[in-house]
Amino acid sequence: MVAVARNADALDDLRTQMSANGGRIVTCAADVSDLAAVERIAVVAIEAFGGFDSWINNAGIGTYGTLDQVPAADHRRVFDVNYFGVLHGSLVAARHLRERGGGAIINIGSILGDRAIVQQGPYCATKHAVQALTDTVRMELEQDATGISVTLVKPAAIDTPFPEHARNFMDQPPRLPQPLYAPEVVADAVLFACAHRKRTLYAGGGGMLSSILSQAAPRLADRIMEAVGTRAQQKPNDRGDPSRRDNLYEPRTDALRGSQDVRVRRSSVMVQVQKVPRPAISIAILAGGAAALAWATRPKWRT
Template identity: 80%
Template sequence: MAIKLKPLRKQVIVVTGATSGNGLATVEAAASRGAACVAVARNEAALEALRARLSARGARIATCVADVSDLAAVERVVEVAIEAFGGLDSWINNAGIGTYGTLEQVPVADHRRVFDVNYFGVLHGSLVAAHHLRERGGGAIVNVGSILGDRAILQQGPYCATKHAVQALTDTLRMELDRENAGISVTLVKPGAIDTPFPEHARNFMDQPPRLPPPLYAPQVVADAVLFSCVHPRRTLYAGGGGLLSSILSQAAPRLTDAVMEAIGTKAQQKPDDAGDPARRDNLHHPRADALRGSQDVHARQSSIALQIQKAASPLLVLGMLGGGAVLAIGRHMTRTRR
């Protein structure tokens, strides 16, 4: 069955992790473009505030309180979508949590919790969505991964591991659905560093407040990539040119990239004297205050030229252009090193 995706204004879109950061930006953008939304999150109060705010603007929105690590809770999301809108057309697996600290510092129970949400939550959503979309005649599944699925970084080992796992899960799901001609598009969106409350929400074992390393991008950049994937079948989209470049460089020169990470990776992820909003701190097991953007003093780019190029050009052409740029950058670095 050929993949045929509806225009966004005719779609019903499920978004997990919908009350904060990338998920919140996606729901707001989808609603503004006429899509019906099913917003999913643990934070019931934030969900109700989101529903009231968007409904007042005339948006079509339903909500479902769910922890995506619970398969039964994820299955209820489909029931909400059917009851409110007759079904769903696109499912966005966005919910995620994290920790900061070395592999030894982070307790094994916290490693497992990060996997429960970031990997098993995506698995639950993917299986439930695929079952429903098969019966519906097709649609889109969009998984929000990370450039850290390509390139691990110090202090975020469990998170990096889950994003590597999400890469494998997404590729396997795509092949299985393609083989059966299910008519379901499967896309992996890989954000770079995005100005969300993630550093404040993450459980921190470092001796300094965490931050995301620059360059940062606004959550709307990720929403742009996600909603494009709901309408246009794509394998992978990188949200943010800085993250894309670091991913390519790490593949072309892995040991050099390791050395850079070892030298500056920890410092680049710390923000002394700026811990952000205490009400947001540590949502590993329970929801905390949610918001679109982080409260730390950072600069975030409002758009990504690299994303626009990916949307406009063929994937092979984009990889060729960026791969050539990475080779030139490595060549310049080696020349300077010899000198």
């Protein structure tokens, strides 16, 4: 594995832990908004392992606040990492995988690529852009019959320090709305996509329900978001840490998990359902429909 982050010290700790457990890992400190840095990642992988067959674009940053509160420079920075980072990674990965005759590119999007919310406008915009970019990359690679699969993973709210690391312009500390899922739920979906050709994988059923609602009743979803969206993303009883530093321009050196005192779901039935081959799902649906029809049309015996 090649692990990439801006924080070289954190990468060293990860390498030590994985090596102690028998893992084969090299690290590369890089900012994915820099194309040259992303190209260096591929060189590191080729030198260490002779290449790679799967590439995951995962880096992401964000802000909390209304669009008129977030400075244009910060808005652009979110796009530099969240969108251009994925673009850089996809182009570099595709170039190498074409030569190998196939492989997998997995882009981490978000449920907010389906449904925008208040207070996170720049982040939502980048995730909508990542969805369009992923579809375009997939079509271009399929058009050339490269054998490369391109998957978009859409996590729901995940128990990471995203709220602690985001640049906050609200008057209260931010939080993630429930339900909250463990990072392992996303990792499970990513590993599956490395070995199976899937277009989209939702990581967390709560996020998928939000997506369905926004598509079926967009105005209702808007009204709900306008009514509770800000409150659901704030911790009113937590004054926060005034010295807290975000990771918009520099890496943070703390925390792998979030700090919210709520139940975190360790698994997702939705992820497991999406792993089932489509024929099996179709059979299950048909069987369920047949059973329901049989029950509805059963003879009514008199007593």
